[in-house]
Amino acid sequence: MNRVKLKNSQRRNSYRILNGLPFDVIRQYGQLAFDKWFNQLVLGDNLIVLKNLLQIPQVKGKVRLIYIDPPFSTNQTFRVGEKRTSTISPSNQDKEAYVDRLRGKDYLNFLRVRLSLLRELLADDGTIYVHIDYKIGHYVKVMMDEVFGKNHFINDITRIKCNPKNFPRKGYGNIKDMILFYSKSSEYVLNEPRVKMTDEDIIRLFPKIDKYGRRYTTTPVHAPGETRNGRTGKPWRGLFPPKGRHWRVSPEELDKLDQEGHIEWSSTGNPRRIIYADEKIRKGKLLQDIWNFKDPQYPKYPTEKNLEMLKLIVEASSKPNDIVLDCFVGSGSTLFAAELTGRRWIGIDSSKTAIEIAEDRLKTIKKASHPFAILELTKVDL
Template sequence: MRLEALPGYHRALTFGGDARPGSALLFGDNLRSLEALERQAAAQGVPAPLSACYTDPPYNTGEQWELPSGVVAYDDSWTDDAEFYAFLRPRLAAVHRLLSPSASVYVHIDVRISPYIRVMLDEIFGGGCFRNQITRIKCNPKNFSRRAYGSVTDVICFYSRTPAAPGPDPMYWGDARAAWSPGELDRLYPKTDADGRRYATTPLHAKGRTLNGPTGEAWRGLMPPEGKHWRRPPADLEELDQAGRIEWSSTGNPREIIYADESAGRRLQDLWTFKDPGVKRSRYPTQKPLEMLEMLVRQSSPEGGLVLDPFAGSGSTLVAAERNGRAWIGCDQGHPSLAASLGALASDERAAFSLWLPDTEMLAGPAPFDVRVEDGMLILPAGADESLTLVAGVDLSTSRADALHRHGGHWHLTADQSAPARVLLVREDGVRTIASVTPRTSS
């Protein structure tokens, strides 16, 4: 799906040259954005274009979530529970309609509301599409005085677009694995061969007799143990032995050799340890670990697929998709989210995407503060360099999303200083403007 047009939106900027087909950051109410995506997808004849979706929506906490500067990132306060669920349901339903038959969705929520979200997802997707409720260890143990156990986990509800059924499963599955820890290697692969390769052995037989068939026949004069059968036909066992993949005990008992370096790793279970980055390393409150999001992208979308995050927040899902060769769409209506997402994407020089704004929003307008450039340094009014926190700057002449970098307490232009430039400035509080900056050499 390529976003050539989007009803009710205009393409404000394109970063990094030719964007991946579909890679876009949509600023505005995400329900409106999702409905516009539905109409555009239907117009292109691909009504269900998404390969996967990860979303970390509000949790109905009743709190205001702030940036370290005190700027409110978003307000998670609602009149009552009914208002919150009425807000969330149509957005999850829109995601459901946009998912392809092989797609899946991860809905990240807290343990308090997880039962209600499970019921909602069962109603939207169907109970047969439920795959897992994943428990994530999100932080270190807490020491507090209230009479309850420490809360160190949250929940990810994992659903497929199409129910699992007998026969081939239509859901895409990348079969991501976790690397063995040194302790696991010692325990699971306790032996070492002459070349130093770690290995284990496994029986060549399994329970159940084969009355008619090669796995019930003799191999090298050996019959399977009573009540069992060979796991492979004798011809295959002979090939294994010739390849040196069978270990014979001193009593003549054969076992298959399994090497550790041929294992893809440990299959992932439904208990994960991906701890949040913490306030000092986060650009946005409720930011989730990039390592976890990259794993989800690889697990549930093919290379070149299209990944959605309708509550983009920090922009980490978008970065995870970009790094792993997937197109992406991110939606959010918060100015701090826009700034955080642009700042996150600016860290990847390969990032290529379009910024779409509602037709009622325009980037053009007078700058809320004056800027000039001296020896490649962006100079703000006296005292403003401390009070205005710029998190992203985009040179509109080169489409570079890393036009500004901070050094020595000042902002410097990264782009070529040989010609005047128009730079999109996005502050931490979401104030954005296009400023004309002219190179100037101080005397």
């Protein structure tokens, strides 16, 4: 995407949120029109920026999906150019990325206020994913129950983050972290996420092979519950459904299935429905709550998350053109996933290094759906 050069005079006060604080446009890609949507990458403390977003009617209560990956209270300083980090520009070598020093109740309070603001920004049918580690994650779960309501807790997703480690440790190797998934209300967007079946899955789920070499499995043609008067309680081919059960479909439909070769009869005359592997493979299998998405081996940012995982989250929990928000952007993985899948996005980070890396990544997208701007809170001279 092409950068639009701005004169110094154009930068100051060029964007003022209704009743809110003024922001400078630091850089822009594509032509901005302030009455039309543009994607935003904001440099600053997310507390101030989230409060400002709550002033914008097009954003407050309109965000369909939030993914955040905050610091994990590790008491560490993270640098770009360390160990497994590859930089996209040599000037980023060994730059400080961010400092993660908040501990205990200070950390939890830091997160609590932000989660409360994020809840306000979410659409009624929106959801939030909070990526966190196994040390602090359980405290965060209790706090999220408080902010979003225990009844809006959907999943604690186990994410396999790396290969097993073989160095000695008094304890079990830690190869997972967690993603806490909550909704704002009981009605929320979720596009049934499916993943490809592996060869092992196919052999396990479809253990039988017919005379043409087609893999298949069989399932009962009846289900629990007795129906005395309905058609699914009537005899089929002289057989009644077993006691306390009814046919899954009407006798006419069972006839049709049999004609199409979808019923297997046992030697004792017991019918079962045939499910062929090749008819199911294309659809994939439903994703469960253990995910295997290892982080990049040579990340652009020290805590960069797996892009495929973020694309999955974005596609599962939002629709094209929805607003996706990440207020701990880092290298911009969420925003990149949102842009690639045709969503609108807002990102915030207090680290200049993070903003530069996310910007470098986002501007590589050739056909962006909207222009985007790098914004910073206007500095007021006292």
